Amino acid sequence: MSTEDLENYETEMELQLYREYRDVVSLFSYVVETERRFYLANQVDLKVRSADGEVYFEVTMTDAWVWDVYRPARFVKSVRVVTFKDVNVEELSPSELELPKNGGFRAGA
Template sequence: MSAEDLENYETDMELQLYREYKDVVNLFSYVVETERRFYLANHVDLKARSADGEVYFDVTLQDAWVWDVYRTARFVKNVRIITFKDVNIEELSKSEDLTIPKDAGMGH
């Protein structure tokens, strides 16, 4: 497989993921962004925790969809995220137009 073939394959996969996102975004109530992933979810529980003087975030999602081109199953019943970086959680308005986060993996 040439580098161009691989790039075309990744572009096609990202386009398919974008189309899936458009189809499912209205099924969810929240957008959750971490340093590694982008999620849609219907329930979000965020807890700031501390251990050995370090602050971290413990995030639990229920009924979620994961923005990850390499996952075959993007719908997940429960997700637990432990991160030392910021977590951005936004409540979706059902009447809002579709928007894609700037760093959702499109356009490497």
């Protein structure tokens, strides 16, 4: 497999992931961004914890979808993430769920 073939494969996988995201985003209420992953979820519980002077975050999500191009099953019943980095949790509003009517974005736009 050439470098160009590999790049084309990765580009196609990312496009398929975006299309799946576009199709499922309206099913979820929250966007959760951690240092390693991006999630859509319907329930989110974020707790700030402390141990030995270190602060960390524990996020529990139920009814979730994981943005991961290499993960074959992106829908998960529950997810628990523990991280020392900040966690961003946003509640989606209906206007944020509206994607471009033409089905995508133009290159260079």
